[in-house]
Amino acid sequence: xxxxxxxxxxxxxxxxxxxxxxxxxxxxxxxxxxxxxxxxxxxxxxxxxxxxxxxxxxxxxxxxxxxxxxxxxxxxxxxxxxxxxxxxxxxxxxxxxxxxxxxxxxxxxxx
Amino acid sequence: xxxxxxxxxxxxxxxxxxxxxxxxxxxxxxxxxxxxxxxxxxxxxxxxxxxxxxxxxxxxxxxxxxxxxxxxxxxxxxxxxxxxxxxxxxxxxxxxxxxxxxxxxxxxxxxxx
Numbered sequence: 001x002x003x004x005x006x007x008x009x010x011x012x013x014x015x016x017x018x019x020x021x022x023x024x025x026x027x028x029x030x031x032x033x034x035x036x037x038x039x040x041x042x043x044x045x046x047x048x049x050x051x052x053x054x055x056x057x058x059x060x061x062x063x064x065x066x067x068x069x070x071x072x073x074x075x076x077x078x079x080x081x082x083x084x085x086x087x088x089x090x091x092x093x094x095x096x097x098x099x100x101x102x103x104x105x106x107x108x109x110x111x
Numbered sequence: 112x113x114x115x116x117x118x119x120x121x122x123x124x125x126x127x128x129x130x131x132x133x134x135x136x137x138x139x140x141x142x143x144x145x146x147x148x149x150x151x152x153x154x155x156x157x158x159x160x161x162x163x164x165x166x167x168x169x170x171x172x173x174x175x176x177x178x179x180x181x182x183x184x185x186x187x188x189x190x191x192x193x194x195x196x197x198x199x200x201x202x203x204x205x206x207x208x209x210x211x212x213x214x215x216x217x218x219x220x221x222x223x224x
Contacts, residue, residue, distance in 0.1 A: 031207075031209070033211065041216060041217070042117075042200060042214045042215060042216040042217050043155065043200065043214040044214075045211055045212075045213070048211045050209040050210075051209070056211075058211060059112075059213075090154060090155070096207060097143075097206065097207070098143050098145075098204060098205060098206055098207050098210070098212070099145065099157055099160065100145070100157070100212060101157070102154040102155050102156070103154060104153075104154050105154055
């Protein structure tokens with residue numbers, strides 16, 4: 001079991017470029033989440049998908065879009081990256097009891 | 112929406128001492144309260160959780176207490192060791208994945224050998 005995997009691990013973008021962060025889980029979890037973590041700060045929810053076919057905004061959704069491709073995969077897209085989106089992005093998944101398991105993170109720098 | 116406040120933001124203890132981190136939440140509908148440990152450069156990892164039908168839960172050197180009336184919950188670490196040094200996050204939310212978690216801002220715990 002790989003658990004939750006994320007690609008890429010690191011990415012550098014220029015302002016205005018777009019990219020998609022990929023997340024996959026092999027634990028047959030229904031719910032998946034995208035968070036961002038800024039230096040010295042907690043985890044802020046960007047978007048989540050409580051079940052396949054549904055997505056909902058979290059605390060900081062502006063500038064992002066998501067796609068729940070199937071039960072395993074949940075992607076996060078930045079259409080036009082801004083320096084304020086420099087952060088570490090974590091994907092997580094949860095089963096029926098809401099215990100969330102996190103991926104290794106993507107460290108994104110926007111110049 | 113839910114609001115979670117966590118204190119203190121930093122905590123330094125001597126090896127062998129106890130450490131206590133406290134969180135308060137605002138939404139009385141929250142009924143699931145996990146704690147995560149995050150080492151430098153690593154992902155958050157679930158260390159213990161408690162649901163609203165219990166008041167206390169223990170796992171070896173760590174314990175969590177919940178006071179639903181006062182809307183606060185705490186993490187207790189006894190006999191601290193240098194490897195306990197990390198950032199700890201509390202969170203509050205629903206019992207199922209349909210209701211997302213809200214995280215506290217974190218406590219940096221340093222255990223001095």
